[in-house]
Every structure is written in C-alpha cells, then in structure tokens.
Amino acid sequence: MRSKSIYIIRHGETEYNRLGVVQGSGVDSELNDWGKAQAAAFFDAYEHVPFDRIYTSKLQRTKQTVQAFIDLGIPYESHAGLNEIGWGMREGRTPNNMDNAYYRDLVLAWRNGQVELAAEEGESPMQVRERQLPVIDLILSRPHEKCILIAMHGRAMRILLTTLFNQPLTEMDHYEHSNLCLYKLSYCYPDRQFTLEVSNDITHLLSLEIPHNS
Template sequence: MNSKKVYLIRHGQTDYNLQSIVQGSGVDSELNARGWQQAQQFFEAYKGIPFDKIYTSNLQRSVQSVQQFIDLGIPHEKYEALNEINWGTREGTRITPEEDEYYRNILQTWRDGETSICIEGGESPELVSERQKPFIEHVLLNRPEEETVLICMHGRAMRIFLSNLLRYPLRCMDQFLHQNLGLYQLEYTGSMFTVKRYCDVAHLR
C-alpha cells in the first residue's frame, strides 16, 4: 500500500459528557442535541470527501456521529477494537472530588510509564492497545483499495490509537488532545503516519 488518508474523529457530545458522568465501553449512551448538531456541522464540512469506508466502534454514540455519511451509502463496519476503554467500577457514575483524585492518580501512573495497570474493574492502556493492533494491521493497513477512510471512536481509546499509529509510547498518550467531534487528519505514506490536522474543530460553530 502506497498511501492512505485517515480522518479520525471523536464522537459528538452526550448528556453523560455534559454531566461529567463516566461512560467508557459499558455505557451505550446516545448523542444529545448538541452532539447531533456537531455531527451535522462535521457532515456539512466534510461531505465532499470521497470516503471509501467508515469504521466505528460498536457503541451507538460513535455510529450516530457519522450516520449521515452512512446514509449516503458509504460502506460501514463496526469494530469492538475501537470501543472506549473500560473504566470499570467508575462507569455510569458522576465524577466527584474523590473520584477526581483517583483519576489523577491513575492517569499519573500511566504517564509515569506504568501503562499495564488497570483501572479498578476495567482495562489498562496496554489492554486497549492490544485489541486495537489487529484492527490497524489487518483492516486499516491491509485494504489498499480503501484510500480514504473515516473513523469515529472515543477519547481515551483515540489517544491510545494515535499512539499506536504514530509509534509513541503509551505514556505519552495524553499529548493527543480531543474534543467532541474534533478531527485528526492523518496520511500514511507506505511506512509511517503523519498528522496533517491536530484536533481540528474549525467546522464546529
């Protein structure tokens, strides 16, 4: 494969995002009104891109964010590999000051390089990375006929995904910022990915 263009976005806003409730892979929430508006704005900005394939997680907020592209007839596949990290016992709970302290500690643990440590009852960055790698190798990089693809997934999982694509150690994943319906545009030249747009939200008004 000589080249590939990847448009990578995070899903639109949900009420859980708005209320600071942890979602993860175990909470299958829908987009709220603002999330649907963001999806519409992204569609209007990028509907002219000739996408060959759309990939999403299994979670409906991911699918809903690109539904208008799917409705155009662009082929679409869902992969569990693109699901959000499993946040374990914290999923479905509102973040309190005590929870904030726990999260700060676990995130600092990961930044310190201990990325094999799982959050209580959930996954570690390394576990998420390992489920993503077969998708990258056997799907994303092994279908040369799909020259331009759109991928919609989730914040923490996207940080891990970008670390994998760009060959960064997982301890550096927090440098990849994300916002609801923010875009990373990447290009693969046959040997490596490069970033053309970094968390671009110019399409959101």
C-alpha cells in the same frame, strides 16, 4: 506512490459528557441534541470527501456521529477494538471527589509509565492497544481504501495515535481532544509511515451557536 488518507474523529457530545460523567466502554449512551448538531456540522463540512469506508466502535454514539455519511451509502464496519477504554466500576456514576481523585491518580500513574495498570474492573492502556492492533492491521491491509473515516472515543483515540506514530503510551496525553474533533493522517505504503496533517481540529464546529446550558 500508494497512500491512504485517514480521518479520525471523536464522537459528538452525550449528556454524560455534558455532566462530566465517565462513560468508558460500559455505558452505551446516545448523542444529546448538541452532539447531534456537532455531527451535522461535521457532515456539512466533510460531505464532499470521497470516503471509501467508515469504521466505528461498537458503541452507538460513534455510529450516530457518522450516520449521515452512512446514509449516503458509504460502507461501514463496527469494531469492538475501537471501543473506549473500560474505566471500570466507576463508569456512569455521578462525579464525586473520591472518583475524580481516583481517575486523576490513575492517569498520573499512566503518564509515569505504569501503562499496564488497569482501572478497577476495567482496562489498562496496554490492553486497549492490544485490542486495537488487529483493527489497525485490517485497515492497513486494504490499500484500495484510499480515504477512510474512523469514529471513536477520546482516550482510545489517544492510545491509537501513539500506536500509529510508534510512540510510548506515556505520550498519549499529548494528543488533546474534544467532542467531534478531527485528526487527519496520511499513510504511505512503501515506507509504512504515518504523517499527521491535522490535529484536534474543530473549525467545522465554529458556526454552531453555543447552547445556553454549556
């Protein structure tokens, strides 16, 4: 029976993450020192996994997260379809009460079924799902890749997981995440079904010493 193992991770921490600044797809930030340490810890834990290919978004923080695997010679591809949701005109701004209230209300609207509602000058969850679908189709069209690693973003990951498990987008907040967390799935080709094996796992980070500024 043909199957595929799929490891999906969120990128490591950026300085914007640390400061609580919304990045979305419009802010192409780098990993900070803690994010680089998270990436190194993940590599140490999963270096032995025989990944056939790595998929990242077009944003550099995802590629930086898996650079150590790429340096081993594992083929990789970057796809804009895996980019974070476009959070719109408020991306990159210092957090303030008005912006926080706007995003809180927006996410609540999504939970209540308004998944076609886009952030101002940004994207809706439905739009993100639509751009993810061709990437999903591409990945599943390659059964010879028996084990793959996908590096992406928090909200985009939530949207992807609901799509893979054929769930409505209103369920996406059930998939919790943190920087450099891991979701592991298996896909069985004959019945075209995904199975969730690991959810929001960060055990590979437990050996890290928490920085004083966190």
